[in-house]
Amino acid sequence: MDAIDDLIKLLSRLPGIGGKSAARMTYRLIGTDPNYNKRLGEAIATLQDKIHRCPICGAFTETDPCPICQDERRDRSVMCVVEQSQDVITIQNSGIYSGLFHVLGGAISPLNSIGPDQLSFSSLRKRIEEGSFKEIIIATNPNEEGDITALYIKRMFKDSNIKITRLAAGLPVGGDLEYVDRKTLEISLKARMDV
Amino acid sequence: MDAIDDLIKLLSRLPGIGGKSAARMTYRLIGTDPNYNKRLGEAIATLQDKIHRCPICGAFTETDPCPICQDERRDRSVMCVVEQSQDVITIQNSGIYSGLFHVLGGAISPLNSIGPDQLSFSSLRKRIEEGSFKEIIIATNPNEEGDITALYIKRMFKDSNIKITRLAAGLPVGGDLEYVDRKTLEISLKARMDV
Numbered sequence: 022m023d024a025i026d027d028l029i030k031l032l033s034r035l036p037g038i039g040g041k042s043a044a045r046m047t048y049r050l051i052g053t054d055p056n057y058n059k060r061l062g063e064a065i066a067t068l069q070d071k072i073h074r075c076p077i078c079g080a081f082t083e084t085d086p087c088p089i090c091q092d093e094r095r096d097r098s099v100m101c102v103v104e105q106s107q108d109v110i111t112i113q114n115s116g117i118y119s120g121l122f123h124v125l126g127g128a129i130s131p132l133n134s135i136g137p138d139q140l141s142f143s144s145l146r147k148r149i150e151e152g153s154f155k156e157i158i159i160a161t162n163p164n165e166e167g168d169i170t171a172l173y174i175k176r177m178f179k180d181s182n183i184k185i186t187r188l189a190a191g192l193p194v195g196g197d198l199e200y201v202d203r204k205t206l207e208i209s210l211k212a213r214m215d216v
Numbered sequence: 217m218d219a220i221d222d223l224i225k226l227l228s229r230l231p232g233i234g235g236k237s238a239a240r241m242t243y244r245l246i247g248t249d250p251n252y253n254k255r256l257g258e259a260i261a262t263l264q265d266k267i268h269r270c271p272i273c274g275a276f277t278e279t280d281p282c283p284i285c286q287d288e289r290r291d292r293s294v295m296c297v298v299e300q301s302q303d304v305i306t307i308q309n310s311g312i313y314s315g316l317f318h319v320l321g322g323a324i325s326p327l328n329s330i331g332p333d334q335l336s337f338s339s340l341r342k343r344i345e346e347g348s349f350k351e352i353i354i355a356t357n358p359n360e361e362g363d364i365t366a367l368y369i370k371r372m373f374k375d376s377n378i379k380i381t382r383l384a385a386g387l388p389v390g391g392d393l394e395y396v397d398r399k400t401l402e403i404s405l406k407a408r409m410d411v
Contacts, residue, residue: 023278024266028259034252035241041395046230048302050260051267051276057229059261064223066257068242069250071219081246083218107243200236 025051074106077148079124079141081106089113089122096120098155102145102174104128104162107199112160115206120158123148128166129173135166137173146177158213159187162197186213220246269301272343274319274336276301284308284317291315293350297340297369299323299357303393307355310401315353318343323361324368330361332368341372353408354382357393381408 025047032043050058074080075087082088089095089109099120103109109122125140149157159174161167175185188209201209220242227238245253269275270282277283284290284304294315298304304317320335344352354369356362370380383404396404 024259024263025276025278028256028263031252031256031259036244037237037240042232044302044305045232045394047263048276048300049231050263051301055264057226058264061223061226062257062259062261064219064226064257065245065260066254068219068223068245069253072246081220081243083220105243106246107239110239199240 074124078109078122079106079126079144080109080122094119098153099158100145100149100152100154100156101158101160103160104167104170105199108160111199111201112206112210115203115210117207117210118158120156125161125170128161128170130166131169140170142173142177145174149178149181149183154183156184156186158210159185161187163188189213269319273304273317274301274321274339275304275317289314293348294353295340295344295347295349295351296353296355298355299362299365299393303355306394306396307401307405310398310405312402312405313353315351320356320365323356323365325361325364335365337368337372340369344373344376344378349378351379351381353405354380355393356382358383384408 028047028050029040029043032038032046033040035043038046050061071083072081073085075082075085075090077086077090080087080089084091096119099118100123101112101118101120102123102125103112104125104127106124109124112118112122123141123145125142125145127135127140129135129137129140157174157178159171161170171187178185188206189211223242223245224235224238227233227241228235230238233241245256266278267276268280270277270280270285272281272285275282275284279286291314294313295318296307296313296315297318297320298307299320299322301319304319307313307317318336318340320337320340322330322335324330324332324335352369352373354366356365366382373380383401384406
């Protein structure tokens with residue numbers, strides 16, 4: 022197998038990249054600035070050496086703790102619970118939320134045998150108990166797993182005085198939080214409902 | 217800028233990859249088998265060290281000359297002239313052509329100031345003169361630049377006894393050869409016309 026085929030096959034394993042896209046990327050890489058290729062190759066090869074999960078919130082980070090957990094200006098009375106680390110970025114990039122985050126590492130999924138024990142609920146409970154939160158915003162995906170997970174969080178804190186809300190209607194049902202546009206996200210955050 | 221943002225920005229410069237795709241790829245890379253990342257990073261970083269243009273046909277290759285130019289079983293009476301190296305792969309993968317190839321390195325484009333001098337016409341002429349070709353199949357893209365280039369090739373060999381043909385109707389006009397499906401390519405190759 023030659024270098025071109027090899028790279029096309031490797032790239033094809035990335036999400037959303039088919040054989041033709043991978044070929045197109047590979048030929049672009051052959052003709053591009055060599056410095057760019059070295060930087061891209063290095064960035065991919067060393068990514069996992071640099072990135073780890075924040076010991077507090079569970080988001081991927083290079084610093085310890087992550088920049089959001091470190092930031093004194095964040096509103097420490099609101100906690101936004103998300104499934105994946107990239108959901109933190111999606112919400113951060115919208116610029117309409119200034120509280121803290123907690124990354125579960127997924128959603129409860131009986132079909133995929135993912136139970137609460139495999140997600141970071143115990144550290145969430147600990148953070149909530151030790152903090153002075155007034156509200157928990159559940160930002161799980163608007164699908165069945167996200168619904169089950171939201172219900173689980175609601176029950177977990179039902180005896181506390183903390184307000185529990187969830188991102189509102191406006192999110193496309195069955196979709197992925199990662200692909201929501203800023204406007205839809207803003208509407209759903211503003212119109213968030215009690216669960 | 218952290219490692220995640222850095223990689224997202226680098227990936228966004230690839231053809232067909234927007235910011236969201238790049239982010240999705242990056243987060244997949246964080247969670248994937250470390251061995252895959254090392255291999256992919258290495259494959260990208262070393263690609264240009266391994267790949268060069270075949271001194272005969274101009275296609276990208278690791279060997280010298282390329283496997284097609286070396287292959288004694290190819291039909292050396294037919295020459296297929298393409299714009300880009302990836303067009304060779306597209307036609308090869310269709311499995312319906314067994315002759316030789318010549319890669320021009322682009323198409324004549326007055327709008328982009330690309331004239332015949334910047335393309336490999338002189339080596340094409342030399343190969344045709346020194347070989348025993350009966351037919352030249354022009355497989356330039358079915359757009360204006362491809363048409364001009366086809367006309368240029370036709371004129372170049374008009375005084376020879378070589379049959380000059382071009383991939384037939386069936387190619388979507390204004391499109392890119394790279395994205396043609398096998399069936400359309402087969403029809404257009406079988407129904408190729410004199411120019």
